[in-house]
Amino acid sequence: MKTIRVREFGDPEVMKLEDAPDLQAAAGQVVVRVKAVGVNPVEAYIRTGTYAIKPALPYTPGSDAAGTVESVGPGVEGFSPGDRVYVGGTLSGAYADLALCEAWQAHPLPPNASFAQGAAVNVPYATAFRALFHFAHAQPGETVLVHGASGGVGVAGVQLARAAGLTVIGTGGTDRGRQLVAVQGAHHVLDHRAPGYLDELLKITQGRGVDVVLEMLANVNLAKDLTILAKGGRVVVIGNRGSIEINPREIMRRDASVSGFVLFNAGRQEVASIHAALVAGLENGTLRPVVGKEIPLKDAPQAHRAVMEPGAFGKIVLVPFAMSA
Numbered sequence: 001m002k003t004i005r006v007r008e009f010g011d012p013e014v015m016k017l018e019d020a021p022d023l024q025a026a027a028g029q030v031v032v033r034v035k036a037v038g039v040n041p042v043e044a045y046i047r048t049g050t051y052a053i054k055p056a057l058p059y060t061p062g063s064d065a066a067g068t069v070e071s072v073g074p075g076v077e078g079f080s081p082g083d084r085v086y087v088g089g090t091l092s093g094a095y096a097d098l099a100l101c102e103a104w105q106a107h108p109l110p111p112n113a114s115f116a117q118g119a120a121v122n123v124p125y126a127t128a129f130r131a132l133f134h135f136a137h138a139q140p141g142e143t144v145l146v147h148g149a150s151g152g153v154g155v156a157g158v159q160l161a162r163a164a165g166l167t168v169i170g171t172g173g174t175d176r177g178r179q180l181v182a183v184q185g186a187h188h189v190l191d192h193r194a195p196g197y198l199d200e201l202l203k204i205t206q207g208r209g210v211d212v213v214l215e216m217l218a219n220v221n222l223a224k225d226l227t228i229l230a231k232g233g234r235v236v237v238i239g240n241r242g243s244i245e246i247n248p249r250e251i252m253r254r255d256a257s258v259s260g261f262v263l264f265n266a267g268r269q270e271v272a273s274i275h276a277a278l279v280a281g282l283e284n285g286t287l288r289p290v291v292g293k294e295i296p297l298k299d300a301p302q303a304h305r306a307v308m309e310p311g312a313f314g315k316i317v318l319v320p321f322a323m324s325a
């Protein structure tokens with residue numbers, strides 16, 4: 001098999017394509033022939049060696065992929081070789097053309113979703129779902145600001161919120177990104193780089209503010225978010241890259257709350273429940289992952305640079321060597 005290995009922490013170039021022995025499924029496990037790999041910002045943070053999660057070296061990055069079941073271990077029910085699946089977490093790392101998973105980490109990929117779309121499901125959609133429904137307890141009829149709607153988690157948040165009957169306001173930093181946010185179902189689209197763009201949000205909501213904020217860059221936006229919340233509003237911090245000063249009185253006067261999470265903290269039962277909803281959404285077509293860029297697996301360093309740059313447009317997906325050859 002071909003796999004990306006990180007043998008030392010550092011710049012994107014520490015990721016090298018290597019040959020490795022094929023993987024074997026033990027009891028309760030499946031091996032997946034990977035056709036596409038989802039690239040998430042957290043994999044770039046981990047690769048630097050300065051993030052809270054620091055894997056033992058060497059390691060293969062990645063948690064998200066889609067492909068077909070290659071083999072199943074003893075005791076696995078519900079999967080057979082050839083089945084189309086997407087995976088949320090692996091034992092061996094997803095940046096490879098084979099991935100070893102616990103059977104519970106694999107989920108059926110409906111025929112209407114491509115492998116690239118399947119690779120774009122796990123972290124973005126599970127995060128947006130957890131934020132909207134398990135943390136913000138969003139209700140139909142409420143209004144949500146998806147603050148950073150043009151990337152992987154943002155597009156997922158827009159689609160999930162729209163399908164659930166919320167009024168959706170999404171932001172993007174480029175014309176192309178904002179067009180994507182509109183096409184994916186946002187009722188209103190704002191430019192998070194334009195001065196005074198949140199005044200526009202207050203006009204849209206007739207001065208009331210929003211019930212929920214899904215925040216992708218809290219170190220820049222959290223103080224502003226608190227000022228555009230309706231009474232009882234909830235901010236969920238999803239992304240953060242630094243510190244920020246806030247005025248807690250803005251929370252108090254609105255009976256508001258701020259929460260945050262990392263998806264890795266979700267327990268097995270919660271994960272199963274989230275993926276049951278996501279598979280249903282893929283099947284009925286309300287969830288349509290957007291793949292903005294496909295990059296060959298061997299060029300993983302290019303993907304890590306791209307995922308940290310501004311100008312997001314859906315997901316970046318790696319295509320294994322075997323597929324692009």
Ligand code: NAP
Binds near residue numbers: 127217
């Ligand atoms: P992504 O695909 O790279 O998208 C980044 C998003 O942030 C884009 O929509 C980008 O918009 C937007 N953004 C840039 N500057 C902004 C600003 N000033 N205000 C608001 N938004 C801004 O990344 P992703 O996969 O969607 O992840 C988003 C963030 O959540 C990342 O920081 C990631 O690490 C984090 N995350 C956390 C969890 C968790 O468990 N808590 C899970 C997944 C992701 P433009 O490029 O159009 O400007």
